[in-house]
Amino acid sequence: MSNLLQDTTLQTQPFRYYFKKHPRVFFLGSLSLFITNFLDVLTPLGVKYAIDAVTAKDSTKLILAILIYVGLMTCVALFRFGWRYFFGRFHHTVAEDLRNRIFGKLTELGPSFYQRSPVGQLMSLMTNDVNTFRMAIGPGMLTLLDALFLLGMILPIMIWISWDWTWKTLIFIPFIPFIMKKLEAAIHTRYRKEQDLLAEVSANTQEIVAGVRVIKGFAQEQNQLDAFNRKSREYELACNSVVQVDALFHPSFQSAIILGGVSLLWFGTPDVMKGTVTLGSFVAFHDYVRRMVWPFSAIGLASSMMEQGRASFSRIKDLLSTETDIPDLGDQTIEKFESLELKNLTFRYNGAIEDALTDINLTIHAGETIGIVGPVGAGKTTLLQVATRMYPTSQGSVRINGVNIDRIRRDSLSHFISYVTQDVFLFSDTIAENVALGFSDFPGLEAVEEATNTVNIDQEIRGIPGSYGAYLGERGVNLSGGQKQRLTIARAMIRRSQLVILDDSLSAVDGRTEKAITRALKSNLAANSEDGSTKRTVILVSHRLATLKHADRIVVMNRGRIEAIGTHEELLTMSQTYREMNSMQNMAPPAQTGSHA
Secondary structure (H helix, E strand, C coil), X not given: CHHHHHHHHHHHCXXXXXXXXXXXXXXXXXXXXXXXXXXXXXXXXXXXXXXXXXXXXXXXXXXXXXXXXXXXXXXXXXXXXHHHHHHHHHHHHHHHHHHHHHHHHHHHCCHHHHHHCXXXXXXXXXXXXXXXXXXXXXXXXXXXXXXXXXXXXXXXXXXXXXXXHHHHHCCCHHXXXXXXXXXXXXXXXXXHHHHHHHHHHHHHHHHXXXXXXXXXXXXXXXXXXXXXXXXXXXXHHHHXXXXXXXXXXXXXXXXXXXXXXXXXXXXXXXXXXXXXXXXXXXXXXXXXXXXXXXXXXXXXXXXXXXXXXHHHHHHHHHHHCCCCCCCCCCCEXXXXXXXXXXXXXXXXXXXXXXXXXXXXXXXXXXXXEEEEECCCCCCHHHHHHHHCCCCCCCEEEEEECCEXXXXXXXXXXXXXXXXXXXXXXXXXXXXXXXXXXXCCCCCCHHHHHHHHHHCCCHHHHHCCCCHHHCECCHHHCCCCHHHHHHHXXXXXXXXXXXXXXXXXXXXXXXXXXXXXXXXXXXXXXXXXXXXXXXXXXXXXXXXXXXXXXXXXXXXXXXXCEEEEEECHHHHHHHCHHHXXXXXXXXXXXXXXCCCCX
16 A cells, blocks of 8 residues: 555655655755855855955954855865765666666556557657656756755845845845746646657657668658658757747846846945945845845746656656556466466457457467467467467456466466567677576576577577677677577577467578477477476467477467367368468378368
């Protein structure tokens, strides 16, 4: 309950949440700032006494005034270091916490979220929006406190020197709050629009960079440049719109203070000339009037930064408040895989008008090798994603060892399942680290070499400069498609998971290499798992029937339904789809027409 309450406070009052979460460092920074300002506002009084000592030709008081002034400035420098240090720690800690929260949230959300959220927008959220909020809660709050401290210290001293001069020089100040309120509202709206457009530019940039080969292949450089320039121009206009309002803050506040300075010269000079006020008091008071420019300007600056921070946090809040469609609410763990059962399973993607899966019934037992085939769009990948809880089950059920998959903890699922998807992804790291991705601690080069031997890529890796220590480019750009696929399979094999799923993971390798890999996989997967008791289970999706020919059972899918289940020989009789695929791939002459499943 407390965590839920904290998250609610974060989303409704983010500034208050982080002040309470890191009270010590925020308090020490604020205290150091308070002492700095207190000592700093005393320096004009030191100048006052020095001038009065010179006027009175009192050398003793002059030396004392100089010593006091030097001492004050030394202490100011020391405490100024303090507030810079503590406030720096504070707002960078806040930024780290927010980035971690966003990253954690992104790991909770399922594939459906990423289908509607461009990567560039998420990158903008984690970088630009987090940084803008950091500037608001750090430098922005620091600036506001600085202004309030100075106002609370300077104003009493001004009144002490001369109440008459004080009200005459500050008479224009009451108009400032009304101006501030109007400007803050305008900045919040305009800055939110600016950040939204920045996210669109980031998303468009990421898409262009990722698809640059396609753009060049179709000679679309100029068209893409024109489209990017339009988005960039929209963002520029939005930035200018924010600047137009933001630029009014300082002149609005400074004009009121400048008029106060003019009033002091008009009303104060006669008092000095009459001798009712000393020259030192006049100089000190003028210094305080000049110093009043910063607090009121700072209030405007801080308000602008904090409104920008609130606008950015509203975008962050939208993400943090997004509900995942696959919440991790399970309370059970699975130590040993025994069976996977799909019963009356029907699934439809959000926004779709037709079911992607319809009335699926399938049971897979431990130790089996199951092949899945079917035409493009038959639902093969969808079946695997629903079966591994990447998408929620809407109708029917998915059970592992007889337990509904919704009741199994996510970390328990990932412990015994290795899923190699169609979308091959390698990180900008060494080859060895990419293969050992599933381990918290590096398992050792020997284990990595064993896994790569399994998928017949060890010798190719040794031919690369740097061998297993060679760094891969982004998404493994310096490798061929077949090499990338085999590395991702090795990544699954090294974990020795009880259930291995290969979703069309051999499509980019030639037939000879595929046969070598399947033979090695069959031999490797027949080995017992770590506990020494259970043969690993394999689900293999492929468009090549030769890859699946020796599977224990082959599932034929068509239009989201299971058309037939059987061995290769049985399906040549049972399934029209399988016969057609077999005929096209020339594995064997088409079997005579028989009964259909």
